[in-house]
Every structure is written in C-alpha cells, then in structure tokens.
Amino acid sequence: MVKALLGLCALVSVATTLGIVVALFLPAFEFFREVSLRDYLTGTEWAPLFLQKSFGVIPLIVGTLSVTIWASLIAIPLGLGAAIFLSEYARPRLRATLKPALELLAGIPTVVYGYFALTWVTPHLESAGLDVGVFNALSAGLVMGVMIIPTVASLSEDAMSAVPRDLRYGAYALGSSKLQVSTRIVVPAAVSGIVAAFVLGISRAIGETMIVLLAAGQQPNLSFDPREAVETMSAFIAATGAGDVPTGSVEYKTIFAVGATLFVMTLIVNAVSIRLVGKYREVYE
Amino acid sequence: MSIAAANVPLQSGRKRGVWRGRIFVALLVLSLLVGFVALGTLFFDVLSKGVAYVDPVLLTNSPSSDPAVAGARPALLATLYLGILLILFTVPIGVGTAIYLEEYANRDRWYNRLLELNIQNLAAVPSIVYGILGLAFLVRGLGLGRVLLAGALILTLLVLPTVIIAAREAIRAVPSSIREGAYALGATQWQVVWRQVLPAAIPGIATGSILALARAIGETAPLILIGALTFISFNPTAMGPFTALPVQIYNWTKLPDPEFKALAAAAIIVLLIMVLLLNAGAIWLRNRYQKRW
Amino acid sequence: MNIIETPVQLAQQAERQLPSAEHREVVFDVSALTVSYGDKPALKNVSLEVYRNFVTAFIGPSGCGKSTFIRCFNRMNDLIPSAAVEGRILYHGEDLYGAHVDPVEVRRRIGMVFQKPNPFPKSIHANVAFGPRVLGMTNDLDGRVERALQQAALWDEVEDRLDESALSLSGGQQQRLCIARCLAVEPDVLLMDEPASALDPISTTRIEDLMHELKRDYTIVIVTHNMQQAARIADMTAFFSVEVDEGQRSGLLVEYAATPTIFTKPADKRTEDYVTGRFG
Numbered sequence: 001m002v003k004a005l006l007g008l009c010a011l012v013s014v015a016t017t018l019g020i021v022v023a024l025f026l027p028a029f030e031f032f033r034e035v036s037l038r039d040y041l042t043g044t045e046w047a048p049l050f051l052q053k054s055f056g057v058i059p060l061i062v063g064t065l066s067v068t069i070w071a072s073l074i075a076i077p078l079g080l081g082a083a084i085f086l087s088e089y090a091r092p093r094l095r096a097t098l099k100p101a102l103e104l105l106a107g108i109p110t111v112v113y114g115y116f117a118l119t120w121v122t123p124h125l126e127s128a129g130l131d132v133g134v135f136n137a138l139s140a141g142l143v144m145g146v147m148i149i150p151t152v153a154s155l156s157e158d159a160m161s162a163v164p165r166d167l168r169y170g171a172y173a174l175g176s177s178k179l180q181v182s183t184r185i186v187v188p189a190a191v192s193g194i195v196a197a198f199v200l201g202i203s204r205a206i207g208e209t210m211i212v213l214l215a216a217g218q219q220p221n222l223s224f225d226p227r228e229a230v231e232t233m234s235a236f237i238a239a240t241g242a243g244d245v246p247t248g249s250v251e252y253k254t255i256f257a258v259g260a261t262l263f264v265m266t267l268i269v270n271a272v273s274i275r276l277v278g279k280y281r282e283v284y285e
Numbered sequence: 286m287s288i289a290a291a292n293v294p295l296q297s298g299r300k301r302g303v304w305r306g307r308i309f310v311a312l313l314v315l316s317l318l319v320g321f322v323a324l325g326t327l328f329f330d331v332l333s334k335g336v337a338y339v340d341p342v343l344l345t346n347s348p349s350s351d352p353a354v355a356g357a358r359p360a361l362l363a364t365l366y367l368g369i370l371l372i373l374f375t376v377p378i379g380v381g382t383a384i385y386l387e388e389y390a391n392r393d394r395w396y397n398r399l400l401e402l403n404i405q406n407l408a409a410v411p412s413i414v415y416g417i418l419g420l421a422f423l424v425r426g427l428g429l430g431r432v433l434l435a436g437a438l439i440l441t442l443l444v445l446p447t448v449i450i451a452a453r454e455a456i457r458a459v460p461s462s463i464r465e466g467a468y469a470l471g472a473t474q475w476q477v478v479w480r481q482v483l484p485a486a487i488p489g490i491a492t493g494s495i496l497a498l499a500r501a502i503g504e505t506a507p508l509i510l511i512g513a514l515t516f517i518s519f520n521p522t523a524m525g526p527f528t529a530l531p532v533q534i535y536n537w538t539k540l541p542d543p544e545f546k547a548l549a550a551a552a553i554i555v556l557l558i559m560v561l562l563l564n565a566g567a568i569w570l571r572n573r574y575q576k577r578w
Numbered sequence: 579m580n581i582i583e584t585p586v587q588l589a590q591q592a593e594r595q596l597p598s599a600e601h602r603e604v605v606f607d608v609s610a611l612t613v614s615y616g617d618k619p620a621l622k623n624v625s626l627e628v629y630r631n632f633v634t635a636f637i638g639p640s641g642c643g644k645s646t647f648i649r650c651f652n653r654m655n656d657l658i659p660s661a662a663v664e665g666r667i668l669y670h671g672e673d674l675y676g677a678h679v680d681p682v683e684v685r686r687r688i689g690m691v692f693q694k695p696n697p698f699p700k701s702i703h704a705n706v707a708f709g710p711r712v713l714g715m716t717n718d719l720d721g722r723v724e725r726a727l728q729q730a731a732l733w734d735e736v737e738d739r740l741d742e743s744a745l746s747l748s749g750g751q752q753q754r755l756c757i758a759r760c761l762a763v764e765p766d767v768l769l770m771d772e773p774a775s776a777l778d779p780i781s782t783t784r785i786e787d788l789m790h791e792l793k794r795d796y797t798i799v800i801v802t803h804n805m806q807q808a809a810r811i812a813d814m815t816a817f818f819s820v821e822v823d824e825g826q827r828s829g830l831l832v833e834y835a836a837t838p839t840i841f842t843k844p845a846d847k848r849t850e851d852y853v854t855g856r857f858g
Contacts, residue, residue, distance in 0.1 A: 002475045003389045009381030010390075013404050013449070016442050020414060023421035081316025089310060091659070098317065100568055105320050107496075107564050108327070109503025111531045112553050115538050116327045119334075119546055146323045166696040170756065172657060174709040174763060175686035179306045184712065189699050200409070207411020209506035210531075214538055234413045234506070241420055241510040259417045263410070270409040302682070 024263055027256035034250050040257065046220035046231070048254045049240070055254070057261060059220035063137070063230030064262075067212055070141025070226060071148055071205040076198050078145075079152025083197075086153070087160035088182045099154070106150040114214030117143040122215065131227055135217025138226035144211050152201040155277075159193020160186050196276035203269040207262065209234040233262045331557070335550025343551050347518035348533070352544035357552050360533035363433060363513075363521040364502050364559075367529060370437035371444070371501050376494055378441070379448030380483075383490075386449075387456045388478055408446035415443045416510030431512030433527040439507050444497040451493020455486035488574035492567045499563035503556065505531040530556050585809035585841050585853055603630035604670075605767060605797050606651060611665035613646050613655065619828040620646045624665070626816055626834045633789055633798045635812035635837070637805060638852070642818040643829025644801045648769050650674075651799065652688040653681045686713055689760030693772040695752035697744035697759075702736050705744045705755055709763040722762050729795075730758035731788050750781025757788065761796075768792065770800040774807070786811050805853060808837065815840040817849045 032040070035055045043056015082102065086095050121139040125132045132138060163186050171181045187194065209232075217229025218239055237255050245252045346356025382404075390397040419439035459482050467477040513532040521527035528536075530552060537549035606628035613621040621643035628634050636644040646655070653674065655661040667674040674684060686709075698705050706723045710716060723740070727733040732754040736747070744755055753773060760768060770789075774782040789798055789811050802808050808815050816834040820827050833840065833849045844850045 003385070006381045006385035006389060009378045010385045010400055012378050012442075013382060013407060013445060014400065016407060016418070016445070017403050019422055020410065020418050023418045024414070027421070078316040078319050081313045082320070085310075085313035085317055089313065102317075102320065104561075104564065105324055107499060107503075107560060108324070109505070109531055109556060109560060111503070111505045111534050111538075112327070112331070112557065115534065115549060115553060116330065118538065120326070120330045143323075146320055149320045164696075166692065166694060167698060169654065169657070169692065170696040170698065170759075171708070171712075173652060173654060173685055173690040173692075174712065174759065175682050176712045177302055177306050177682055179302075179309045180712050184708070185698060203409060204411075207413065209411070209413045210535065213506075214535065234411065237413055237417065238506055238509050241416065242512065255417065256421070259414060263414050266409065266411055267406070270406065273409075274405065 020263070024256055024260040027253045028260040031250065031253035031257040034253075035257075044222055046236075048251050049245075053250075057233075057258065059222050060231060060233045060236055060258060061261075062222055062224065063212075063216070063220065064206055064232040064234070066137045066224050066226060066230055067141045067144060067208075067216055067232055068202060068205040069224075070138055071144035071208075072198070072202055074142055074145025075148035075152050075201045075205075079149045079197065079201065080156055080194065082149065082153040083156035083160060083194075084182055084187070087157045088178065088186060099157075102150045102153055105147065108147070110147065110208065110210040111214070113143050113147050114140075114211040117211055117215035133217070133227060133229050135215060135219070135229035136227050137216050137230045140212045140214075140216035141226065143215070144205055144208055147208075147211070148201045148204055151204055152197045155197035155200060156190070156194045159190035159197065162193070163189045192276045196273045199269055199273040199276065203266050203273065206269065207234060207266050209238050213238050233258050237262070328557075331550045331553050334547050335552075335554050338548050338551035339554055343548070343555070348516060348536075349518075352542060352548055355537075355545075355548055357530060357533050357555070359517045359520055360528050360530045360552075361555070363436075363517075363527040364530040366433060366521060366523070367437050367440060368498055368502055370434070370523075371440050371498060372494065374437065374441040375445055375448050375497060376490070379445055379494075380452050380490060382445075382449045383452035383456055384478055384483075387453055388474065388482070404446050404449055408450065412443055412504055413506040413510065415439055416507035418442070419507055419511040430524075431526055432524050433521050434523045435511050436508050436513065436527060436529065439511060440501045440504060443504065443507060444501050447500070448493055448497045451496070452486070452490045455489025455493065456482060458489060459485045488570055492571045495563050495567040495570070499560050499567070502529075502563075503531055503560055505529075505535055508532050509535070530559075585805040588806055588809035588841075602632075604628070604668075605630050606674075606799075607666075607668040607671075609666045609668075611647070611650060611663070611667065613643070613650060613664075614662045615658070616660045618826060621829045622821075624831045626831060628797065628799060629814065630797050631793055631795075632813040633793050633800065633811055634814045634816065635808040636799070636801045636816050636818060637803070637808050638818035638829070638832075639820060640803065641827060641829070642820045644818050645771050646829070647818070648690075648771055648799060648801050651767070651769055652685050652690050654685075654690065656681055686763050687765055688767040688769060689763065689765040690769040690771065691753070691756050691760060691773045694776050695749060695756050697747070697752050697755050699743065699745060701741045702744050702747070702755060703740040706758050706762050709759055713763055715763065723758075726758040726762035727755075729761050729792065730754045731784065731791070732758055748781075750777050750784060753777060753781065753785060754788070757785075757792075761792075765796065767797045767799065770798065772801055772803065775803065782807070809841055812837045817844075817846075817852060819848050819852070 040055050040057050042058070043054060044058045045054040045056045046059045047054040086098060090098065117139040121143055122132060122134065122136065125139060167185055167189060168181050171185045176184070212232045212235045216232060216235065218231050218235060219229045221228055221230045237259055240251070241255050342354065343356050344361065345358050346354055347359055348357070349355040386397070386401065390400070392398070416439065419435055463481050463485060464477055467481045472480070508529050509532060513528045517526060517528045534549050534552045534556065537545045537552065540546070604627050608627070609625050611621065611624045612619060624647060636647060638644055649655045650663060650667060651674070655663060663675060673679070698708060700708070703723055706726050707719050710719060710722050715722070724733060727736065732751060735751060744752065747755060774785045777785065786807065789800070792798060800812065813836065814834065815837045817832045817840060818829050819832045821830055833844060833846045835845070840849060841853050844853060
C-alpha cells in the first residue's frame with residue numbers, strides 16, 4: 001500500500017515527461033501538416049507573425065548557435081582552467097571555500113544576468129569601440145559564458161579528482177613538474193568527463209532564455225556577426241508565448257514546433273554528455 | 286647505463302620550466318578570477334544603480350507608469366506565495382519518489398531504471414520547455430488560466446528532478462546499520478523509513494529543497510510563458526492573475542525610461558538578497574549537519 | 579632439498595662477491611633522519627650508508643616507517659603537505675634537501691617503482707617514452723624505449739605491440755613496464771617500494787632476477803616485507819622496528835649489516851627475533 005503511494009509520487013516525473021512530449025509534439029505534428037518540414041528546416045526566413053508568412057527556422061538556429069559559440073568560448077577554457085586549479089593546485093581548505101563560491105555564479109537568476117548584459121556589458125562594449133547594436137549576440141554570449149563556467153568547472157573537477165593518485169605519483173617519480181603531471185597525465189586521463197562537462201555547458205547555453213531575451217534581441221538574423229541582434233529559438237518561444245496569439249492558429253503552433261526543435265537538440269546533446277560520463281566512471285570504478 | 290652523477294650538481298637547468306609552471310598557475314588562477322570579477326562587477330553595478338530605489342515605496346506600492354511611485358508589492362507577494370506552494374508540492378512528491386527509488390524499488394526492473402534515466406533527463410531540460418508544458422496543459426488545456434496556481438505547479442515540475450536527486454543522496458547516505466538495527470527489532474519497512482531513515486536524512490533533504498527554492502524564485506521564462514502578466518496592481522490570489530519578482534524585473538528592464546531600469550536594479554537587489562540568503566542557509570545547514578556519522 | 583628455505587639458509591646459499599669496505603662507493607649518506615607527519619614522528623633518528631651497485635633491502639614489521647624512509651631518497655615526501663623531514667641525506671656528497679636543489683632533477687636521477695603497478699592509461703610506448711619526453715631527452719626516442727624495455731626484460735613480449743594500451747598487460751608485465759619507464763630516463767638509483775608484493779610468485783621471481791641484472795648498472799634500494807626475498811637478493815639489509823613511546827608509535831633503525839650477517843649472526847636480539855620468525 002505504502003509502496004503504491006510512493007510509486008505514485010514517482011509517476012509524477014513520468015507524467016511530466018509524457019506531458020512534455022505530448023505538449024510539444026502533438027501541436028508540432030499539426031504544425032507540420034500545414035507547413036512542410038522541408039520548408040521549415042531549410043528555409044532561411046523566419047517571419048511567422050507577419051502578413052507574408054515564412055517559416056524557415058534556420059535564422060533561429062543560427063541565432064542560438066551564434067550566442068552559444070561565444071558562451072562556449074568563455075565557459076570552456078575558463079571552466080577547465082578553474083577546474084585544473086581546484087583539482088591539482090588548490091589546498092583542500094581553499095578548494096572547500098572556492099567550490100561553493102563558484103556555485104554562487106550558477107545560482108544568480110538569469111534575468112539578473114540579462115539585465116547586466118543589456119545595461120552594463122553592451123554599453124561598455126560600445127565604448128570599447130566595438131560598434132555593437134543595442135541588442136547583440138556578443139553581450140548575451142559573454143554573460144551566458146560566465147554563467148556556465150561553474151557547470152563546466154564542477155563536472156570537470158569531478159572527473160579529474162577521480163583520476164587515481166597513483167598515476168600522479170608515478171609521473172612525479174619520473175621527474176615531472178606539476179604542470180606536466182596536470183596536463184599530460186590528469187587531463188588526458190579524465191578527458192571523457194571533461195568533454196561531458198563541455199557538452200553539458202553547451203546544452204545549457206542552447207536552452208537559455210532570459211539573457212538572450214533581454215540582450216540579444218528579437219530579430220531573426222542569418223548572420224553570425226556577433227555585433228548584430230539575433231533571435232534564438234528560446235527567445236522566440238518566450239516572446240510569442242507570452243503574447244496574444246490566438247490558440248490553435250498556425251502562429252500559435254510555431255511555439256510548439258520551435259519548442260520541439262529545441263527539445264530535440266538539447267536531448268541529443270544531453271544524451272551524448274550522459275554517455276561520456278558513464279564512460280569515465282567505468283574506467284575508474 | 287648510469288650517469289657519473291657524482292660530478293653533476295643537483296641544481297637544474299630547468300629555469301624555463303620553472304617559469305612556464307608559474308605562468309600556467311597564473312593563467313589558472315585568472316580563469317577562476319574572471320567569474321568572480323564578473324560577479325563582483327554585477328553586484329557593484331546593480332547596487333550603485335538601484336540602491337537609491339530600495340525603499341518602502343518599492344515594497345509596498347503597486348506598479349505604475351510613474352516610476353516615482355511604482356512598487357513591486359504584488360510581484361513580491363506572488364513570489365512569496367509561489368515559494369510556499371512550491372515547498373508544499375515539491376517536498377512530499379520529491380521525497381516520496383526518492384524513498385520509492387531508494388528503499389522500495391527493485392533495481393533490476395527495467396521500469397525502475399527507466400524511471401531513474403527519466404529523472405536525469407528531466408533535470409537537463411531547458412526551463413522554457415517547462416513553460417511550454419504549462420502553456421499547453423495547465424493554462425489552455427486544463428483551463429486553469431493564467432493563474433498563480435499554474436505557475437506554482439510548473440515550477441514544481443521544474444525543480445522536482447533536483448529535489449529527487451538531492452533527497453536520494455541524503456537517504457543513501459544514511460548508514461545501513463541504522464536500518465538493520467531497526468529491522469532486527471521487528472519494525473516494518475515503512476516504520477524503518479519513517480522513524481529512522483527519514484529523520485536522519487532531513488538535513489540533506491532540507492538543503493536540497495532550499496537550493497531548489499532558491500532556483501525557482503529566480504525563474505522567469507516559464508512564468509512569462511504561462512502569462513505572468515505585465516501590469517498587476519492588486520495582490521495576487523491562488524486562482525487569479527499574477528506576476529512574480531523576476532518577471533517584474535524583466536518588464537521594468539525592457540522599458541526605455543532609465544528610471545525604470547533603476548527600479549529594476551532595486552528589485553534585483555531584493556531578489557538577490559532572497560536568493561543569497563537561501564543559498565547561505567542551505568550551505569550553513571549542510572555544514573552544520575555534515576559530520577553526523 | 580627443502581621446499582621452503584628459511585631466510586637463514588637462503589642467505590647462506592646466495593653468492594655474494596661484494597667489494598670490500600675500502601672499495602665501496604657511498605651513494606647515500608643518511609644522518610639522524612627523522613620524518614614526522616604533522617606532530618607525529620613516523621621515523622626517528624636513522625643513520626646509514628647506501629653503497630653503489632649494491633642491492634640494499636629495508637625489512638621490518640608493518641608500520642616501522644620503511645616506506646616513509648625510502649620516499650625520502652627521491653623527495654616524494656615533499657608531495658605530502660604534512661610531512662616534515664629533519665636530519666640529512668647526502669647524495670654523492672651533496673645535500674639532497676639543500677636549498678638550491680631541484681626535486682625534479684633529484685627524481686630524474688633517483689627513480690621509483692611502486693607497490694601496485696601504476697602504468698599510465700596510454701600505450702606501452704607512450705608510457706616508457708613519457709619520462710624522456712617530459713625531461714626533454716627526445717633524441718632517439720624509439721631507441722631509448724627499446725633499450726629500457728630490454729633492460730626490464732620486457733622487450734621480447736611487447737616489441738610488436740608497442741601501440742597497445744599498457745593496461746592490457748598482466749600484473750607482472752605492468753610492473754616490468756614501470757621499471758622500464760624508470761630506466762628510460764637513465765637514472766643512477768632505483769628505489770623499489772615492495773615491488774613484487776602485488777604480484778604472483780612467478781612474476782616475483784622474474785623481478786628478483788631482474789634486480790640481479792640491474793644492479794650491475796644501477797644502485798638498488800628495496801623495501802620488502804618478505805624476508806626470503808631480502809635474503810635472496812639483497813647485499814646489505816637494514817632491519818627496522820617499531821617503538822612505542824608514550825603511546826606514539828614510531829619507527830627506528832635497529833641494525834644494518836651485510837645480509838648474511840643479519841640473518842645468521844644478528845647483533846641485536848630484536849633482529850634475531852624477527853628473522854627467526856618469533857615475531858613480525
């Protein structure tokens with residue numbers, strides 16, 4: 001009896017997944033009966049709400065990728081650097097203080113980061129001479145990168161800590177310096193976990209909404225020029241869903257079509273990450 | 286083949302190597318610092334722009350098109366209510382699921398393993414997808430409309446995976462000797478769980494729940510999607526329209542008037558204080574109860 | 579013939595043609611060495627000399643500080659933050675812990691093989707080449723790898739699979755690989771901390787035979803809890819024991835002499851008790 005009740009609790013999570021799948025894909029299928037999948041996936045113009053409609057999703061994907069690229073350029077090297085420091089160089093007490101502090105970066109609400117990108121980063125980029133628009137992909141990407149650093153750092157550090165001490169001792173005993181031990185032994189040995197960390201960070205960047213909504217703009221754009229405004233998939237969903245699109249219309253269904261696209265992208269990326277984590281856990285446990 | 290080591294001194298010709306090592310550490314520390322410097326800049330910027338507007342007006346007035354008298358009271362109350370509802374919903378369901386998975390479920394059954402995989406996947410789904418879920422089912426599907434309750438339910442689903450994972454770790458950390466002792470005295474499984482395991486796992490569960498709450502009150506995207514409206518001037522009720530603090534911040538930031546941007550900064554200060562206090566509370570809890578075994 | 583020979587018998591049987599006292603060259607001169615972890619002394623006041631091209635064994639019950647001691651010779655204790663070393667070790671007359679001494683250079687000259695084989699998760703070739711690469715000895719890398727593997731008596735078994743993962747080797751092979759790894763950087767001394775204790779008897783015998791070969795070119799110091807092993811291969815043996823002083827256990831050197839002496843005519847009763855099996 002008790003078990004049944006508890007099992008019911010567990011079913012909530014199952015219901016959630018089912019709900020997400022139904023909520024996304026049912027309307028998405030309906031959408032693709034009105035708009036051809038080919039036009040959607042290969043079209044280069046996204047104008048679903050205008051009189052002259054066009055449903056090519058590529059500009060949204062370009063927008064998402066543009067921001068993600070900048071976020072990754074920040075989060076991946078800095079996250080890895082922080083992780084190497086925490087894992088190989090920091091004394092236990094320092095590590096115990098720094099790790100929660102790093103988690104704090106991840107705990108700041110994304111709307112706050114969006115505010116920061118719009119009102120501080122963009123003007124400063126402008127005064128640095130970069131000719132960025134009021135809305136631009138670069139500000140959003142940079143701030144998003146900082147937000148993702150803890151994700152990359154934390155998982156990478158876990159992977160590096162799992163490398164057995166014996167390997168380090170063996171390398172030291174041969175006359176290696178700490179730099180050589182860290183870069184030639186530890187990082188290569190932990191590489192699956194580290195790549196999993198990168199992939200997880202990228203996945204978070206793809207799905208992020210508030211930073212881009214506030215700072216990157218709502219202009220579907222085919223250009224990868226970071227100084228221009230773009231529209232990401234998530235920003236489109238948020239802006240349109242909050243608006244007054246009539247339920248059941250094809251414009252309404254674009255929310256779900258784009259949502260389904262986003263969901264599938266993150267699902268694939270996350271599946272890759274989970275498998276990589278499984279790989280590194282295998283080797284050492 | 287050995288070296289006539291006797292005549293070669295032990296000093297190194299490794300000057301370059303030593304410098305390379307130092308530069309490397311410097312770069313690593315720099316990596317760490319960038320994040321903290323950015324955070325510090327953010328805090329400083331928000332404080333300098335917004336502190337002037339943090340006053341009773343902010344906390345007691347409703348939004349208005351006149352920034353001089355605009356306040357965030359409805360949004361603050363809504364965030365408070367959302368938080369309370371969130372805890373009420375998430376903790377029982379999350380802990381229940383965790384107990385099921387840790388104490389009752391047979392690990393070899395495929396459906397239990399699928400369940401675990403499912404929870405892992407859900408934890409990585411972007412928050413806006415939860416918003417879509419809410420939009421489709423709760424607001425328009427179930428006909429709940431754009432109400433506070435719907436917001437609470439969606440946030441619950443959003444943070445549920447994290448609470449489940451945290452609760453599971455807390456339950457797993459309880460040594461089996463405690464369980465075995467209770468069984469040996471003739472207790473039923475439920476009695477063991479309810480009287481021995483759960484009480485021991487409470488600190489871990491509480492820490493996880495507080496962290497989940499801290500995350501949820503900062504979430505904006507799902508709420509925007511299910512219609513946390515722009516202009517609410519009355520206090521929210523469970524079945525009425527609502528807005529929340531992060532949404533209010535978003536709306537104010539969007540406005541071109543720089544005074545509203547300053548108001549947004551003020552509201553951010555309030556939100557950050559709430560989030561930081563919750564995080565600090567969770568960390569304090571974790572440290573206080575960590576060395577029980 | 580006895581199947582199980584006592585260390586005493588082995589010591590008597592082993593051939594030893596050791597140079598006499600005047601012709602011995604001192605590699606390590608240890609004086610009053612004390613090692614503590616935090617405020618707990620692990621090893622107190624050890625003094626002895628290690629001679630060139632000898633196999634020197636450290637034996638004794640567990641907890642007597644033998645491993646701690648051997649780690650002093652290549653400054654591996656530096657890697658343990660709480661470890662403090664007092665006293666002096668001279669290496670070919672130079673203070674090993676001197677202010678201007680670079681631990682990296684020390685570890686190049688004085689290599690170490692560990693109790694549990696620890697090959698890197700890389701190919702066999704990359705394992706052996708790691709040391710030379712890291713130290714900038716990259717000329718004729720393949721030749722170095724081959725010579726090291728030959729000296730470690732592993733070449734014949736791996737010469738056609740150098741690119742395979744080192745983890746695919748058996749335990750005994752992995753340990754010989756670790757020895758080859760050390761040899762590739764052309765050290766002066768080889769430290770071995772219970773190198774065969776994790777291996778099966780056949781691999782153990784191979785490693786012991788290897789040590790006989792290697793001592794022609796290198797100076798070998800070995801820690802072992804296996805008395806028969808020490809009796810078989812060591813030229814000099816140092817016996818360590820534990821003393822309890824106000825509740826604190828610490829290790830100390832009891833006796834140090836040529837192996838036959840330690841096993842047949844020990845000067846100290848504690849040594850005699852240990853080697854005849856009365857304790858330990």
